[in-house]
Amino acid sequence: MTNDTMGTSRLDPAQLRAGLVDYIRRRGTFRTPQVERAFLAVPRHLFLGGVDLATAYAPQIVITKRAPDGSAISSASHPNLVATQLEDLDVHPGHRVLEIGAATGINAALIAEVAGDAGRVVTIEIDEDLTAGARAALARAGYRNVEVICGDGAAGYPAGAPYDRIIVTAKAWDIPSPWWEQLAPGGRIVVPLRLHGSGLTRSIAFDLDSSGRMVSSHARVCGFVPMRGSAAHGDHITQLSPDVVLKLDARDPHDDDLLTQALTHPAHEHWTGLRVRDDEPVEHLDLWLATSASRFGRLAVTTAARDSGLINPARRWAGACLYDGGTIAYIAVRPCSEDVNELGVIAHGPDSVKLAASLSDLLHQWDNDRPSQPIITAHPAGTPGEELAPGMLIIRPATRVTISW
Template identity: 40%
Template sequence: MVAADRARARMVDALRDAGRIRSPAVEDAFRAVPRHLFLPGLSIDDAYADEAVAVQFAEGVATSSASQPSMMAIMLEQLDLRPGHRVLEIGAGTGYNAALMARIVGPTGAVTAVDIDEDLIAGAAVHLADAGVTGVGLVVGDGALGHPPLAPYDRIVLTVGSSDIRPEWVAQLAPGGRLLLPLAVRGSQLSTALDLGPDGVLRSDSVRSCAFIRLRGLGASTDVAARLDGFRLMLQVAEDGPGPDAAEVAAALACPGGLLPVPVRLGSADVWDGFGLWLALTEVGTCRLLASDAETGLPDDLLPLGPGRGTIALATVRGEQPPGLAMVVAGPDRAEGSRASSVGVRVYGAAGPVLGVRLLTALERWLTAGRPGAAEWQMAAVPAGVLREPLPPGVAVVRKEHCCLLLDMPGLPTK
């Protein structure tokens, strides 16, 4: 066995042992397709590490990457591909995921992979040829429009983040087909597998946490993060709704108040998708504060989140007077990485104490509900404009341009 085969076998064993790979079909695909041929120039060890590898940058920001193998395995399991399926991938990148999918759908199926970038498609063609993969059609185009000539598809998968569910994707799904996409929901990104019902509603089969590069082109989302002058922090607010205002949050931050104790420890996953998503769905003033660079103005208080630091907060919404903010901060025995830390709630501004109590009440409800994370949510996506009210209790609504998302969780307090 050559070094690449040994490294690949080790990677697949680890993905299977960690429960990321669960089905024989996904395992076979990872064993068969040589990832290193899709990442030429990388050492064998790096090509088979469980890491995302950025392959293209614009102004210092990654615009394409080979996704982390763990995340790819999670998504391939969510996709539930079968031999003979016709698949559309939006975000071809290196072509590696398309090659894995082509292996699973076999000679009776077909994979069409679209990328907005001509150079990436040219590279993917070379990688697929080097790996001897057939059954993948490559297309240069804006995946926001899908690829109508070969529709309908049994599966449409985005390997790039989207803030909305575009009608083109729904229209190009076969009846009962599945759409899988990293979907932005109130500041979280959720890998959501949705099945198309005969009523035109998409209903989730599974939801997982994820973190993907976002769509460029027609489906690009406007950036909702604003710099907070004087604090080296970015304020991220919900994409739908009034939300807090950057100048008012900065004014509140200039008036620090007391620290409220929190009886539980929280990890970055709790702050990001667990309690973070719960708070964002129940309080319109929910926002996230992210370090705008490595040396932030509040270095000791932020929690490790992804590649940087950040936290979740509740602020007064735009125009509400007096302004205030309550934010989850790291406690004295802060843990690094994803391990749970002791935390507290720091209040700022005249309205801070009231917001602190509201944030702690929401935390109490989330704990009572069993600390639900991304995997516990049920989601339905209804085309915009056809939502029927009133909604059942325990359902939160997130309104997008093209769809309304209904998120369902037992114990969720909604108005």
């Protein structure tokens, strides 16, 4: 569905909503009739007054606020991702729900539809102008059981606690203590959690169990603007060329001066013979690699860099790569047929042959099991080591996260 194909019904919001719902349904995202009905009910255009009707109901992200440098700091997320998170949240009628990141107010309206008249939704936004806009839009659309608060989402909203569900609509570096404290026993939080300093993020549905830890039911590839306020956390970026940056974990050993010379070395290609189909559940290969190798990073590459032949990492895994000294090696693909690709490794740098071989070995190791879903467990900070679940350990100020396969 495109703006052009929706143009004939551009003046009929109900038909546009039906068209958007049909798009999400064809993607297989809806799993419950309640969420589908919510999407049919919420008048998105009342929350997106700055865009035309076709754009308001198009399957795309709508940026609603930018920082002075032009980067997006607030948006209406892609409707299919919104539907995915809402299904994962598993809201029931009468639930009390806390949303971190009100943005336009669309999410809060959808949650309110599912929670029903007996439910209560609290949504928090850090900027006063966005708070006022969301509050006005929700009132305009008739959602009276939503309370809009201006504040730092990392603090939650204790006055409305405990919450049966918490949903976070911005990329989080940690699960702050107030979220732990305000989630009801047996409750669920859906949070886009950064699992690596390179920015690698998954939207995770965590259930709070009786032992006081949170265990994931699943993790999904996603993209969100980062949290601001006290929970903000920056990326470490190394500029490899005007059109290529390497994102890495600042705590890992790295030499920026050496890395900036990597692309001056010719490419060394190694094709593994491993094949992946377009419909295979292999979206977590990059996360598996981050948990299995040291010095993992992600390459952000412009179209110009790809078109020039300088560098062409696989888009499917967001530029997943390894680095060592002044050498980088990244996952690449080449077509075998219409819906099958071969995995390869392309390396640049003085030790390209060695690093390419290391990454190739890891890909073969991954291929033996092809794990489809990680098991992610979050523990409160201070949990003794012997009580942590097995797996790679990620230490954050308020949380200890383990990832296993």
